[in-house]
Amino acid sequence: MEILGLYNYWVFGALLMIGFFALIARQNLVKKLLGLSIFQSAVFLLYISLAKVEGGTAPIILDPTAAEIFSNPLPQVLILTAIVVGISTTALGLAIVVRIREAYDTIEDDEIRRLDRRS
Amino acid sequence: MSLEAHIPALPVIVPLLAAPIAAYLRPRHLAWAAATLASIASFAIAVLLALATRDGSIHRYAMGGWPAPFGIELAIDSLGALVLLIITGASTLAIIAGRETIERDIEPHRQPLFYAAWLMVVAGLAGIAITGDAFNVFVFMEISSLATYVVIAAGSDRQALTAVFKYLIMGTIGATFYLIGVGFVYMMTGTLNFADMQARLADIPYVAPVHLAAAFIIVGLALKAAVFPLHAWLPNAYAHAPHAVTAFIAACSTKVTILVLLRFDFVVFMGNIAEHATQFALFVMPLALLGILFGSGVAIFETNVKRLLGYSSIAQLGYILLGASFVDRAGLLASVLHIFNHALAKGALFLAIVALGHHLTRFEIRDLHGIGRRMPWTLGAFSIAALSLVGVPGTAGFISKWYLIVAAFGQGSLGLVLVGVIVASSLMAVVYLWRILEPAWFAAADPVAAGAADDKRVGEAPVGVLAVVLLAAALNVWFGLVPAFPLELAGHAADELLRHVP
Amino acid sequence: MSVATAVWIPLAGALLIALTGRWPNVRETITILTAITLAAFVYSVGVEVTAGGRPTAMLGELLPGVSIGFKVEPLGLMFGTIASGLWIVASLYSIGYMRGNKEHHQTRFYVCFAIAIAAALGIAFSANLLTLFLFYEILTISTYPLVAHKGDAKTIAAARVYLGILLATSIGLFLPAIIWTYHAAGTLDFVQGGILAGAVSGPALGFLLALYVFGVGKAAVMPVHRWLPAAMVAPTPVSALLHAVAVVKAGVFTIVKVIVYTFGIDHLFAEPSSAWLTYAAAFTIIAASIVALRQTNLKRMLAYSTIGQLSYVVLAAAILKPLSEIGAAVHIVAHAFGKITLFFAAGAIYTASKKTELHELAGIARRMPWTMTAFTIGALSMIGVPPTAGFVSKWYILAGAFQSDNYFAIFTIIVSTVLNAAYFLPVIFLAWLQPEQTPQKKDHGEAPLFIVVALTTTALLTLGLFFFNQPLIDLEAQVVGRGER
Incomplete structure (x- = not known):
C-alpha cells in the first residue's frame, strides 16, 4: 500500500523519464522539444501533487471563522510561473527550429551535424 | 520609503x-x-x-x-x-x-x-x-x-x-x-x-x-x-x-x-x-580536476580561437570548483577570488576578440596570423589578458592562483597532487595561448585564410572599442597589483558561506 | 629618494624611448642618459649600503604578510651595480651594432632593453621572493621580443624554446616552491640566516632546493640549460644582455640569494639532503665545458662556456661556506665583465667581417688588434689566469672548498679549468699567430668606434677587478655577516 499510495510520484518519475528519453533518443528537433515539454510537465505535476492536503478543499476562504482544511495554494502559484516559463521555452525552441529549417533545410539532428561537418 | x-x-x-x-x-x-x-x-x-x-x-x-x-x-x-x-x-x-x-x-x-x-x-x-x-x-x-x-x-x-x-x-x-x-x-x-x-x-x-x-x-x-x-x-x-x-x-x-x-x-x-561536506568534496573535486585537465587538454588541440577560449573556461571553472571542494576558508576565498579574476581575464580576452572582429570574419587560428602588425594595441591587450589567464605575477590571475595553491598545500599529502594538476594546467594554458599569440605576432598573414589580416586597409579597431579593450587589460594588471578590493569581498563571502558549516 | 626609483628610471626611459622612436639620435641619447642616471642613482644607493645602511621601500601589500617592496643588501647592490653599469656600455655598443648592421625595429629593441634592465634592478633590490618572482617574469617576457628580434621562422622557433623553458620552469617549479615556502614559513622576506630553519627539514628540504634550482631556469643548471644556446639567434647586444648583464645573472643571483637568505647556509649545511646540488653543479660545469670544446661556432661556444661558468656560481653557493659565498658573488661580477667582453668581441668580429665560425678567425688579430686583445683578456678571465677578475673569484671559491674539505668541488674546478683552457687557448692562438685564410669574405679593419670603446672598457674592467677587489670583497663579506676575508 505504501508503494501504491505514493502513485503521484510514480507518475512524476515515469513522465520525467519518458520526456528525457525522447530528448536523448530522437533526432527530430521538434520531437526533442516535445520530449522537453513532457519532461517539464512531470515537474508541474510533482508540485501540484505535493500541494494536495488529504481531505482539503480548494483554498477559497468564504468564512474566515471556520477552521477548514484546504490545499496549499503556494505550489500551485509557483507552478503557474513555471508553466509560463515552460511555454516560453517551448515557443522559443520552436522559433529556433523554424530558423534552423530555413538555414539547413532539415530538422533532423544527424543531418544537420553532417552539414556542419562539411562546411 | x-x-x-x-x-x-x-x-x-x-x-x-x-x-x-x-x-x-x-x-x-x-x-x-x-x-x-x-x-x-x-x-x-x-x-x-x-x-x-x-x-x-x-x-x-x-x-x-x-x-x-x-x-x-x-x-x-x-x-x-x-x-x-x-x-x-x-x-x-x-x-x-x-x-x-x-x-x-x-x-x-x-x-x-x-x-x-x-x-x-x-x-x-x-x-x-x-x-x-x-x-x-x-x-x-x-x-x-x-x-x-x-x-x-x-x-x-x-x-x-x-x-x-x-x-x-x-x-x-x-x-x-x-x-x-x-x-x-x-x-x-x-x-x-x-x-x-x-x-x-x-x-x-x-x-x-x-x-x-x-x-x-x-x-x-x-x-x-x-x-x-x-x-x-x-x-x-x-x-x-x-x-x-x-x-x-x-x-x-x-x-x-x-x-x-x-x-x-x-x-x-x-x-x-x-556528511554533506564530504559528499560535496568527493563529488566536486574529481570533476573539478578532470575538468581542469580536460578543458586545457582539448584547448591545446582546438583550432578555433573562440571555441578554444570556451574550453579554457571549462578548465578555469574547474579551478573555481576545486577551491570550493576543500570546504575551508582558504579554498572558498580562492574560489570566489577566481570567479572575479577569471571574469577579468576571460572578459578582456573576448573583448579583444570583439575588437579583432572589426576586421576578421572567422576566428580560426590561421585567420589571426600576422594580425599583430595591423592591430598591435588590440593584440597587446589580448596578450596581457592571456598572461592573466595563465597566472603570471603582476596580473589578476596570479593572485587567485596563488591563493588556490596555498589552499591546496593546506590539504595535506593530497595537496601535492592538486598543486601538480594546477601547475600542469597552467603550463597547458601557456601552450594553447602561445599557439594563438606567436603566429598572431610574428607569422605572415595566411593567403588562403578568410580573414583580412593582409589587407592594407586593415588598421586598429575604432578608438572607443580600443579604449574599452585596453581598459579591460589594464584592470587585469591593476587587480594583479592592488588586489585588496576583491580580496576583501571574497574574504567576507567565504566567511558568510562557512557560517553554517559545522 | 626611495630605492624604487631604480626601477622607475629605466621604465621612464623606456617610455621616453618609445615616444621619441622617430628620431634615432634623440632616442639613443635618451638611452645613454637614462643609463647614466640609473648608474649614478645605484651608486648613491651603494654608498649608503656600503656604510651599513639597508635602504627599504615598500610599495604595498599584495598578499597577507607579503608586500611588493625593495630592500637593498650587498648581494643585490652588487648585481644592481653591474646591471646598471654595464647597461651604459651595452647601450654604446648597441648603438654601434644596430646601426652598423642596419637592424629593423630599433625602437622596440631599445624599449625592451630598458624594461629588461628595470626588471633586473627589480630582482636585484627585491625585499622578498614574491617581488623577485614578479620581476623575474617581467624579465623573461621583456627579453622575448629581443631574442625573437630577427623575426624569421628559425629565430621564432628558437625564441619559442627560450620562452617555453623559462616560463615552464618558473611557473611549474619556481612558483610552487615559493608558495610552499610561504605555506611553511609564513613569510617570504629575505632574512639573514634564512627563514626555513625549523619549518622544512629532511628530504623535503632537498626537494624544495631542487624546485628552486631547476625552477630558476635562468641559472641554466643542466638539464634546463637548453634555452641559452637557443637564444643565440638574438642580435649580439642581446646576447651580451642575456649572458652578462641581466638574464643569467638574475638566475644565479636568485639561487645565491635563495640559498643565503631563504634557506640559510647553516641550515642547509646541516642537511645531507642538500648535497646533491654540488654534484648537479659539477656535472653541469664539466658537461658544458666538454660540449663547448666541440663547438665550431664562436657564439655557441661562448654560450656553453656561460652554462659552465654559471654553475661555478651555483657550485660556490652549494659549498655553503662564507668564503665560497663571497666567491659566488665575486664570480657573478667577474663573469659578467669577462663574458660581456667576449660577446662584444664576437659581435665586433661579426659587424666588421660577418664571420661567425671559429676556423674563420685565423689571423684576424692583425686586422682587429683592439678587439682581439679584449677577447684574449676575457678568455683568460674565463680560465682564471691572473691578472684577470676570474682568478679572484676562483680563489675564493677554492678557499671555501678547502674550508669545508670539499675535495670533490676542488677536483671539479681543476678539471674544468683545464677544459676551459682547452677550448679558449686554440682560438687565441688561431687569431694571433695563424696566417689569414685567402680569399677573405670582405676587406675590413676594426669594428665601429662605439663598439671598440665598449669592449675596451669592459676588458679594462676585467683587469681592474683583479687589482681593486677589496671594496667588493668587504661589501660581500657583509652578506655572510662576517668582517674577515
Missing part, C-alpha cells in the same frame, strides 16, 4: 524596465544608448552595493513590502555583490565595445529587440545574484537563459542556431532538475527562503528527500554551469554567438550559477545533512 531604501532592488529593476523601452526605441542607435545607459546605471548601483558590503554586512530588501519568509527577499552579501559587479561590468564593457560589430552583423530592424534581450539577460543574472529565495532563483535563471538563447542565436552564421538549440535543451534540463530539487526541499520545509530553509531543515528527522533534492540541485546547476562532463553546450555557444555576447556571457553567466551552487550547498545543506 525613500529611493535610497530601494537601491538593493535596482540592479534588477533598472534593466528590466529599460528592456521594453529599448525594444520600442527608434532609430536603433537610441536603443543602443538606452541599453548602455541602463547597463551603466546598474553597474553604478553594483559598485555602491559592493562598497556597502565591504564590511561584511548583508543588505536585505523585502520585495513588495512582504517580509521574509513569506515574501520574496533580496539579500545582498559580499558574494552577491561581487558577482553583481562582474555581471554589470561585463555587460557595460561588452555593449560599448560591441556596438559596431552588432550594427554590422544584425539586421537593423532587429537590433532594438536584440538590445532588449540583452537587458533581460542582465536583469536575470543580476536577480540570481542577489535574491534570497530559491524559487525566485529559478525564475531569474529562466529569464536570463531565455534571453541568452535569443542573443546567442543572433550570431551571424547558421551554426549559432544549432549551438543555441543544444544550449536550450541542456539549459532547460538543468533548470528543471533544479526546480525538482527545490520542490523536494519545499516539500520538507515549507519554505523557499534560503535562510529559512537553513533554519528549518535542522528539525527534519527524515532526510532522504533532502538528499535527493541535493542531488537534483547539484546536477542541475552543474549542467547550467558547464561543469565537466556536463559542458557540451558551452564551446559552440561561445564560438558562434556574436562577439559582444560572448564577451558578456563568458565573463559571468556560468559564474552566476556557481554562486547558486555554493549558496545551496554551503548555506542550506552543509549545516543540516551530516
Whole structure:
C-alpha cells in the first residue's frame, strides 16, 4: 500500500523519464522539444501533487471563522510561473527550429551535424 | 520609503524596465544608448552595493513590502555583490565595445529587440545574484537563459542556431532538475527562503528527500554551469554567438550559477545533512580536476580561437570548483577570488576578440596570423589578458592562483597532487595561448585564410572599442597589483558561506 | 629618494624611448642618459649600503604578510651595480651594432632593453621572493621580443624554446616552491640566516632546493640549460644582455640569494639532503665545458662556456661556506665583465667581417688588434689566469672548498679549468699567430668606434677587478655577516 499510495510520484518519475528519453533518443528537433515539454510537465505535476492536503478543499476562504482544511495554494502559484516559463521555452525552441529549417533545410539532428561537418 | 531604501532592488529593476523601452526605441542607435545607459546605471548601483558590503554586512530588501519568509527577499552579501559587479561590468564593457560589430552583423530592424534581450539577460543574472529565495532563483535563471538563447542565436552564421538549440535543451534540463530539487526541499520545509530553509531543515528527522533534492540541485546547476562532463553546450555557444555576447556571457553567466551552487550547498545543506561536506568534496573535486585537465587538454588541440577560449573556461571553472571542494576558508576565498579574476581575464580576452572582429570574419587560428602588425594595441591587450589567464605575477590571475595553491598545500599529502594538476594546467594554458599569440605576432598573414589580416586597409579597431579593450587589460594588471578590493569581498563571502558549516 | 626609483628610471626611459622612436639620435641619447642616471642613482644607493645602511621601500601589500617592496643588501647592490653599469656600455655598443648592421625595429629593441634592465634592478633590490618572482617574469617576457628580434621562422622557433623553458620552469617549479615556502614559513622576506630553519627539514628540504634550482631556469643548471644556446639567434647586444648583464645573472643571483637568505647556509649545511646540488653543479660545469670544446661556432661556444661558468656560481653557493659565498658573488661580477667582453668581441668580429665560425678567425688579430686583445683578456678571465677578475673569484671559491674539505668541488674546478683552457687557448692562438685564410669574405679593419670603446672598457674592467677587489670583497663579506676575508 505504501508503494501504491505514493502513485503521484510514480507518475512524476515515469513522465520525467519518458520526456528525457525522447530528448536523448530522437533526432527530430521538434520531437526533442516535445520530449522537453513532457519532461517539464512531470515537474508541474510533482508540485501540484505535493500541494494536495488529504481531505482539503480548494483554498477559497468564504468564512474566515471556520477552521477548514484546504490545499496549499503556494505550489500551485509557483507552478503557474513555471508553466509560463515552460511555454516560453517551448515557443522559443520552436522559433529556433523554424530558423534552423530555413538555414539547413532539415530538422533532423544527424543531418544537420553532417552539414556542419562539411562546411 | 525613500529611493535610497530601494537601491538593493535596482540592479534588477533598472534593466528590466529599460528592456521594453529599448525594444520600442527608434532609430536603433537610441536603443543602443538606452541599453548602455541602463547597463551603466546598474553597474553604478553594483559598485555602491559592493562598497556597502565591504564590511561584511548583508543588505536585505523585502520585495513588495512582504517580509521574509513569506515574501520574496533580496539579500545582498559580499558574494552577491561581487558577482553583481562582474555581471554589470561585463555587460557595460561588452555593449560599448560591441556596438559596431552588432550594427554590422544584425539586421537593423532587429537590433532594438536584440538590445532588449540583452537587458533581460542582465536583469536575470543580476536577480540570481542577489535574491534570497530559491524559487525566485529559478525564475531569474529562466529569464536570463531565455534571453541568452535569443542573443546567442543572433550570431551571424547558421551554426549559432544549432549551438543555441543544444544550449536550450541542456539549459532547460538543468533548470528543471533544479526546480525538482527545490520542490523536494519545499516539500520538507515549507519554505523557499534560503535562510529559512537553513533554519528549518535542522528539525527534519527524515532526510532522504533532502538528499535527493541535493542531488537534483547539484546536477542541475552543474549542467547550467558547464561543469565537466556536463559542458557540451558551452564551446559552440561561445564560438558562434556574436562577439559582444560572448564577451558578456563568458565573463559571468556560468559564474552566476556557481554562486547558486555554493549558496545551496554551503548555506542550506552543509549545516543540516551530516556528511554533506564530504559528499560535496568527493563529488566536486574529481570533476573539478578532470575538468581542469580536460578543458586545457582539448584547448591545446582546438583550432578555433573562440571555441578554444570556451574550453579554457571549462578548465578555469574547474579551478573555481576545486577551491570550493576543500570546504575551508582558504579554498572558498580562492574560489570566489577566481570567479572575479577569471571574469577579468576571460572578459578582456573576448573583448579583444570583439575588437579583432572589426576586421576578421572567422576566428580560426590561421585567420589571426600576422594580425599583430595591423592591430598591435588590440593584440597587446589580448596578450596581457592571456598572461592573466595563465597566472603570471603582476596580473589578476596570479593572485587567485596563488591563493588556490596555498589552499591546496593546506590539504595535506593530497595537496601535492592538486598543486601538480594546477601547475600542469597552467603550463597547458601557456601552450594553447602561445599557439594563438606567436603566429598572431610574428607569422605572415595566411593567403588562403578568410580573414583580412593582409589587407592594407586593415588598421586598429575604432578608438572607443580600443579604449574599452585596453581598459579591460589594464584592470587585469591593476587587480594583479592592488588586489585588496576583491580580496576583501571574497574574504567576507567565504566567511558568510562557512557560517553554517559545522 | 626611495630605492624604487631604480626601477622607475629605466621604465621612464623606456617610455621616453618609445615616444621619441622617430628620431634615432634623440632616442639613443635618451638611452645613454637614462643609463647614466640609473648608474649614478645605484651608486648613491651603494654608498649608503656600503656604510651599513639597508635602504627599504615598500610599495604595498599584495598578499597577507607579503608586500611588493625593495630592500637593498650587498648581494643585490652588487648585481644592481653591474646591471646598471654595464647597461651604459651595452647601450654604446648597441648603438654601434644596430646601426652598423642596419637592424629593423630599433625602437622596440631599445624599449625592451630598458624594461629588461628595470626588471633586473627589480630582482636585484627585491625585499622578498614574491617581488623577485614578479620581476623575474617581467624579465623573461621583456627579453622575448629581443631574442625573437630577427623575426624569421628559425629565430621564432628558437625564441619559442627560450620562452617555453623559462616560463615552464618558473611557473611549474619556481612558483610552487615559493608558495610552499610561504605555506611553511609564513613569510617570504629575505632574512639573514634564512627563514626555513625549523619549518622544512629532511628530504623535503632537498626537494624544495631542487624546485628552486631547476625552477630558476635562468641559472641554466643542466638539464634546463637548453634555452641559452637557443637564444643565440638574438642580435649580439642581446646576447651580451642575456649572458652578462641581466638574464643569467638574475638566475644565479636568485639561487645565491635563495640559498643565503631563504634557506640559510647553516641550515642547509646541516642537511645531507642538500648535497646533491654540488654534484648537479659539477656535472653541469664539466658537461658544458666538454660540449663547448666541440663547438665550431664562436657564439655557441661562448654560450656553453656561460652554462659552465654559471654553475661555478651555483657550485660556490652549494659549498655553503662564507668564503665560497663571497666567491659566488665575486664570480657573478667577474663573469659578467669577462663574458660581456667576449660577446662584444664576437659581435665586433661579426659587424666588421660577418664571420661567425671559429676556423674563420685565423689571423684576424692583425686586422682587429683592439678587439682581439679584449677577447684574449676575457678568455683568460674565463680560465682564471691572473691578472684577470676570474682568478679572484676562483680563489675564493677554492678557499671555501678547502674550508669545508670539499675535495670533490676542488677536483671539479681543476678539471674544468683545464677544459676551459682547452677550448679558449686554440682560438687565441688561431687569431694571433695563424696566417689569414685567402680569399677573405670582405676587406675590413676594426669594428665601429662605439663598439671598440665598449669592449675596451669592459676588458679594462676585467683587469681592474683583479687589482681593486677589496671594496667588493668587504661589501660581500657583509652578506655572510662576517668582517674577515
